[in-house]
Amino acid sequence: MTFSFLSALIIGLLALAYLRAPAWSAAALSALGLAGTSVVAVAWPVTALLAVSTIVFATLAVHPLRRALISAPLFSWFKTVLPAMSATEKEALDAGTVWWDAELFSGRPDWKKLFDMPPPRLSEEEQAFVDGPVEELCAMLDDWQINRELKDLPPEAWQFIREKRFLSMIIPKEYGGLDFSAQGNAAVVTKISTRSLTAAVSVMVPNSLGPGELLMHFGTDEQKDHYLPRLSRGEEIPCFALTSPQAGSDAASMPDEGVVCKKTINGEEVLGLSVSWDKRYITLAPVATVLGLAFKTRDPDGLLGGKEHLGISCALIPTNTPGVEIGSRHLPGGSLFMNGPTRGKDVFIPMDWLIGGRERIGQGWRMLMHCLAAGRAISLPAQGVAGGKAASMLTGAYARIRYQFKQPIGHFEGIEEPLARIGAEAYRMEAAHKLTMSALDRGDKPVVLSAILKAYHTEANRRVINDAMDVHGGKAVVEGPGNYLSMNYQALPVSITVEGANILTRSMIVFGQGAIRCHPYLLKEMTAATDNDLAGFDKALWAHVGFLISNAVRAPVLALTGARISRSPVTGPTARYYRQINRLSAAFTFTADLCLLILGGKFKFAEKLSGRFADALANLYLASATLRRFEDDGRPEEDLAVLDFAVQDSLNKVEEALYGVYRNFPIPALGPVLRLINFPLGRRNVPADDRTGRKIARQLLEKSATRDRLIHGAYVSTEEDGTGIVLKAFDAVLKAEPAEHALRNALKVVPNPSNVHAVTAKAVKAGVITEDQAADLIRAQELSARVIAVDEFTPEQLDITQTEAPRLAAAG
Incomplete structure (x- = not known):
């Protein structure tokens, strides 16, 4: 009787925890059980345990009592262990918003929030631009000519880019810009990237983090009225200089400095700054007419009447200003877009050259973080999407055209594997990119999702290009106009390195920032401690405790039941994936919460653990986005193979990441326990089988609806160039x-x-x-x-001195 009675109570309490019921309900259940002991004969320890639990739950349910007895001492301790946070860290945390990433961090994602997001759409004007000017621009680009002969875009391409206002896609129409949505911006960059990365980078940078966006959000009316129309017409070419030789990812440590001073100009004393800088890796710097600049600001003489160290400021400086050094070039590997250093020594700039004017002095870091929270999601991930589309289109075609052993190489199982990976990566990248663009267009600034897209799409691009290179073999390694892969392959490190190297983004930003921003209570606790708000701390702390207990119950229950008891927003063959995400979300959140609790402020230095948590969070998002795309496309049955492959791969990576956390848990003995709690039946999500991979490969080898969807939005050449010939050959072979x-x-x-x-x-x-x-x-x-065939070059086309020397030596 005692065992049955106790079991019923425990099950009841666990059910309340699973459902995240308030403390008073647990107190009521304990009290009911205590009252029941007068009717049901149970052992006295059970009665004592029920009495204690009733008192504890009742105390937790009475907020003033809980606050006085428990929260106040904990509050004092918490303030002593709270890690110090620099101003730049705080501004980075304050930037942007959270959305589906927060749901994944809840342990119980609300799928309605995912499906409330409007489906991705281009406006008629945007679609016309993609079908018209973008198509025309792509047709006039020759990557071999650009990167091996001109080392630049041809003059007619630059002129076309200016005339058609490619550089002002984000600028409002009232200033002469195109005023495109994030979807429209991304579609343009994606299509150009399938043709020429040099052109894509040249177009995307002015429409990403830079003077245009900073002016729109923070500029004075005078600055907007002066610069935005000129930027729209292409009369000004902008660049933005942030990175210093001594300060790359750690931009807050930049040595570049502006000192508040006065200077007499035309007999009038002008308040301004004397700025010195040394910047590198600045895209468009060699051709820029206006330089956006970030620098630390000091006021040693108190001319502004406040403190000496004012923080980071941003300014706009015409490049013809005396003292501005500009014009040299870096040569980025594989994609020779305009990029170079800029320097200045004691360059005087008036105060009204600061973006936002004098009122915005020292606010530059906040301004940059605000813009980067959104901009990081658009351009570089678009290049990843483009890589997936181009690899699907061209590698599928080549694998059908190329014969070995009397059959297309695409029919070999060894080739089916990379083809399947290419198709799945392309499908998944576009799904996550378009979903995130929809969030941006709704007004969100998803800072964590932006970092996920930047890091994981550029890495996925690396994988698809590597797979494409392997399938093409020697065709891909001999350079020449007919090689449509090698320059993209060589350019891969550029996107992986810029806007924060992926090692940093994965290890420190995705989860380091995501844990605080996405967690429902952690930031509230930190803010309450900073503001000395005991009531706010008490409310957040005990909600956090209930949250932790709930996930500790949800994770094993969902694992033991195969998540069948959790809710899926859809029916049919994909429903099981939604339930698995529910299960893994609970396991991820519970594990992350415990890890954060144990490490506290030291977690910011646990980069390996943080990276594994980032992998888990990122792949939960990628899987969710892939499922949402399938619904947006009308649930086409023929896409099930590519969806299965992509989602199973993501869920497998979530489990792999969590197992990596358990093997390396801060308290080693706790790792196996957590693994048993969260995965009592072991890992359940395995990669897709060979039959699924074969279906994808065959879809890329023929004219299929799935292939058409995968490559939609890529530039399809009809010319006698490398890509044009392979696509003509593909059509001819099928015919x-x-x-x-x-x-x-x-x-x-x-x-x-x-x-x-x-x-x-x-x-x-x-x-x-x-x-x-x-x-x-x-x-x-x-x-x-x-x-x-691969390209051949005569000695005259190369360097005759080098080619003749061996011949002369042999003859001698």
């Missing part, structure tokens, strides 16, 4: 496929560029194929031969 099968069946021969004329003549004579089919086969093989 000639029936005739090829006829030859295989009747003549037991496979046509190739060497025998195609002879075997088609024989087949026509034998009545196996028609003359039109023979022509199709000949065209397909001729185009295939051009695709397979």
Whole structure:
């Protein structure tokens, strides 16, 4: 009887914890159980335990009593262990907003919030721009010419970019800009990136973090009226200088400085700053006419009447200002966009050159964090999406065109593996990118999701390009106009390095910032401690305790039941994935909460653990976005293979990341216990099987609806260039496929560029194929031969001194 009675009470309390019921309900249940002991005979320790639990829960339910007896002492202790936070760290934490990332950090995501987001759409004007000017720009770009001959965009491309206002996509129409949405901006950058990264970078930077965006949000009316129309018309080319040789990721440590001073100009004393700087890696600097600059600000003489160290400020400086050094170039690997250093020594700038004027002095870091919270999600992730689209389009085509052992190489299982990965990565990247753009267009500034997109999309781009290179083999490593992969491959480190290297973004930003911003109570506790607000601390602390207990119950219950008891917002074959995300969200949140509790302020230095938590959070978001895309596309059955592959891969990575945390938990003995609590039946999510991968590969090898969706928005060349020829050959090979099968069946021969004329003549004579089919086969093989061929260069086209020297030595 005692066992049954106690079991019923424990189950009841666990159910209340699972449902996140308030403390008073637990007190009521304990009191009910205590009263029940007078009716049901139980052992006296059970009665004592119930009495104690009733008192404890009642104390927790009475807020003033709880605050006085428990919260006040904890508050005093918490303030002593709270890690010091610099002004720049606080401003970074205050920047942006949270959305679905916070739901994933809740342990009980509300799927309605995901589906409340409007589906991604381009306006008619944006679509017309993508179909018109963007298509025209792509047609005039030749990556070999740009990167190996001109080392720059051709003059006519620069002129077209200015005339069509590519540099002002984010500027409002009242100032002459295009005023595109985040979706529109991203669609433009994505399409150009499938053609030329040099052009894409040249277009995206003025529409990302830089003078235009800073002016729109923080500029004075005079600054907006002067600069924004000129930027819109392309009369001004902007750049923004933040990175110093001694301060890369740690931008707050920049040595660049502006000192408040006065200078006599035309007989009038002007208040301003004497600024010195040394910046590098500044995109568009060599061609810029206006320089955005971030620097530390000091007022040693008290000319502004306040403290000496004022913080970081941002200014706009015409590049023809005396003392401004600009014009040299860096050469970024694989994509020679305009990039270089800028320097200045004691350059005097009037106070009204500060962005926002004198009132914004010292607010530069906050301004930069505000803009970066959104901008980081658009451009560099768009390049990742473009890489996925281009790799799907071109690698699928090449694997169908290229024959070895009398069959397309895409039919080999070894090639099916990278093809499947390419298709799944492309599908997943675009899903997360478009979903995040929808959040931006709704007015959100998802700072954590922006960091996830930047880090994980640029890494995914690296993976798809590596896979594409492997499939193409020698075709991809011999440079020349016909090689459409090598320069993108060489340029990969650029996007991975800029706007915070991915090592930093993963290890310190995604979860380091996400843990505080996304957690429902942690920031509230920290703010209450900083503001000495005991009541606020008490409320947040005990909500946090209940949150922790709830997830400690939810995680094993969902694991033991296979998450079948949790809710999915949809029915059908994808419902199980929603339930798995529910389960893993609870496990992730419970594990992260305990880790943060144990390490406290030391967690900011536990970068390996933070990186693993970042992997888990990022892949929960990527899986959620992939599922949402499937619904937005109308749940096409043919896309189930690519969805299964992408989601299973993400969920597998979540489990892998959490297992990595358990193996390296701060208290080693607790790691196996947590693994048993959260994964009592072991890991449940495995990568997709070979059959799923084969379906994806075959969809890329033919004209399929899935392939069309994957490559939609990429530039499809119809010219006689590298990509144009491979796509023409792909079409021709597919058209000639029936005739090829006829030859295989009747003549037991496979046509190739060497025998195609002879075997088609024989087949026509034998009545196996028609003359039109023979022509199709000949065209397909001729185009295939051009695709397979690699570029050759005469000694005159190279360096004749280098090529002749070995010959002369041998002759001697």
